[in-house]
Amino acid sequence: MKIITVTVNPALDLTVYTDSLRVGDVHAVSFIRKDSGGKGINVSKVLHRLGVSTIATGFLGGSVGHWIRSDLSRQSIQHRFLEIDGETRTNVKIITPTEETQLNGTGGLITNHDLDRLIEQLHSLVQPGDAVVIAGSIPGDADYTMYRTIIESFGKADERSIFIALDTSGQALTEAVQARPNFVKPNVEELEQWWGSPLRLESEIAHAARELRSQGGEIVCVSMGDKGTLLVTSEGLYRAIPPVITPKSTIGAGDSIVAGFVSQFHKNRKPHEALVYATACGTATVMHAGSEVCTKEEAEAILPQIQLHVMEGEER
Template structure:
């Protein structure tokens, strides 16, 4: 079982439009409504693969009730933490050329008692978990050290933990030595305090993040591929993609694919790349099923192309 923790979930509305023009009335071609948040997306991808997952998340108001309903409909067990504030609603505008514009609401502020209940729920639900995936931003009320506390408690209980967050929350958590961290290029650059312009730059940054405490780094480099860096070596994975439809949740699908395949080594990286590549070819934040995957399109190698310039340099 893969347990996911999403401290700041959302109700996501995605609209596909031909082009985004400021100040004009834009008519959407399609509309989707999905439960959102990085950990929620990991659970959705795990469930789509036919595996058991439990999603721990604070939920409040009508948006929170709808998030729980949508998750149940996808076969996901929900361990809700009731909160007074309403769960946030986010909007994504996906243009025909693949450009995505997102508007993310701040979300509710958790009280002291709600924070304790969230930690207690993670503890009670983690007994049967093979992996705990803690993902996303922290809501108002939670200290930057909150993820570090979760990592420490998870390890004390014998669980493995994967972390996908950024900024100070990531830096604080690294001291607790999470088993896996999954930054993107921007988050890597932020963690090491310098820009990344090549795959080699990203590799050095990933190695530095390992020296800061991460046992394994799974780095998403967007269209350039993914890096896996551990104490046994470094691998680079990429995949052929025919057309990008939406990259919402693609990194979360990658993390799910990595954990589903065991969370270690090149085979897990290949699974991560396959899941991420499939996700970007689906609408909105739809998570790929096994039928959507194309393992033959994936390449994993120890020959990391260190001189390759990133198509989207990170600053």
């Protein structure tokens, strides 16, 4: 069994630390961190650290794309990215003692021919019993039905021999969920965007998550930051609550949740068991600076501190 991750809009993540940030001023930088990024790539990083076989694929271009390939090779992460015209984007995150500011690039152009190439490659990589994680944004000029097209290329949901996980937002989420992925993981903000109004109460979040599941997601997991994670399945509603910690960076936390859940569920763990492990992975990642992700040892050290609340249904 292996898990293939798809990142159509990767990034070079630059994390810049400074004492303060004022528009128009000159600032001294205390530290700069440079990481290969993009949600699918982050999922592969976590899976690799958890000891799970993974291959990262998607699109890369230009000198930034070359750097990301070299960085993944340095970390011994298998990758099969396709080359496209244009330059892979750069994201900048500015961190001060009191706040974080993000400046995200747009990414290179993806054509219909590029999408056909990606689908062909995926079908050559994926074998029965594997999992595919489709994660991250779609570049602004690309077709927002791209993820739906990829999922539908593997056939109807009840006829697939693979597990498909989805982590995206906006129109891409609205379209792709109709192709019935097995697992969908929005955060609260992404769920609010899909729902069309604020979700302030846990009951409201749970209701919206059920509705998202009814649209086609077999399992829906909502990441809620320090409030934990919410899981909706055919068996019930669960919430996993992490211990109180001091976060260093939120980059990659949601991706760690995806990696933790898929890796455990794919090992025939029950959904609520996979949820607890996923929450431990997400919690361990926010204890790292920049785009650094958790290790297996760090996640397992936090695991006993995760509280599972069975809100509806039973533990089985």
